[in-house]
Amino acid sequence: MNKYGYITLKDYERALLSCVVCHCGLCAANCPAYISLRDEAVSPRGLAHIAFNALKGKIDPSEIPDKVIYACTGCGWCEWDCSQNRLLPENLRRRSLLISGATITEILRSMKVEKGEVPEQVAEALNNLVKYGNPFGKPAKIKDDWVASLGVQTNHADVILYVGSLVPYDELATKMAEALVNLLKRAGLKFSMLGSIERDSGAFARAMGEEGLFMELVDSNTETFKKYGVKRIICLSPHDYDVFLRYYDDIKKDIEIKHYTQVLWELMENNKIKLKRSYQKKVTYHDPCYLGRRNNIFDEPRNILKKIPGLDLVEMKLTREEAFCCGGGGTSLFYRVPEIDIDLRRAEQAKETGAEVIAVACPICLRMLNDAVKSKSYEMEVTDIAQIVNEVI
Ligand code: SF4
Ligand code: SF4
Incomplete structure (x- = not known):
């Protein structure tokens, strides 16, 4: 394995x-790709068989259908539940040794990129990442103007709020980020935002199989963080948080990397954020896979919600380690496998609780579940924890 985990x-x-x-086949029980498509080929076990046969020259990787290569969301369920992984002693559970559909599809996607055989939408998002620094192809100046409009400093970089590539281009993610900025300011936290100087963490490039671009982004951001003397990074998105923790080996010992729910809970526990109003709604919390199962952050988001006066927190049947994905991982924001309906299934699971609100802690879950709830014509609101807290201060 190289230092970037490839x-x-x-x-x-x-x-x-x-x-x-x-x-x-234990892993298939909660694999969202398999449950959604009911096709053994997209299950972790199916992927392992296909990859093994490709390695042995019995399958031509170019002939593996896109559906098989791009259905996996990287949710981490199979890695967590696989019977073979559980047999390994703790000290041998290195990421290269664990059986994981996400690792298999990561390798297969990289092979597709190398051969120039990626779906058109993936190619476009990757080109945009190279040209504009974000997968949507929006000029970097928009981000600088947005940061300037918030009145957040850009020159004091001990603590930075890293908002990632969805902001300010995705409307919902931008509202979430603005709520968080307001909360951090109200708490008196001194922090900066780097605007267009922060480049994509590499999470999208990695999910799409662009190894070279991923490595370049890791090196470029590492250099920026060092140059600015960053000591603490607060991540808006669990996807960026996950990538920083897993693959930014050169900064991990000097820079503390936090997801925003950890910081928000810390501020609330220390009475830096005072809740003045109540939130009289029944809320269910969706665990983002990249925050929960992949990084064991289950409690802070719930602690925040439980502290809000009037808020009635109810759990879905599949929750915490067993939470079902929202469908937003992998390449889903850019290339969605036909007929995949993971997001709609998660919205149904949320609806079963009788909750009026689905709370999330991730800009991608926010987008996916908002769209799913609309498609289902459910009268449910999908909002981020930061936005809920911002409503009651
Ligand atoms: S990471 Fe999730 S979506 Fe991908 S194969 Fe494993 S269980 Fe299925
Ligand atoms: S070994 Fe792991 S990945 Fe393979 S079928 Fe069993 S549980 Fe699934």
């Missing part, structure tokens, strides 16, 4: 083989 099918042979001989 491996080849050959490096992964042992893990693939242990799945091929096991064949238990």
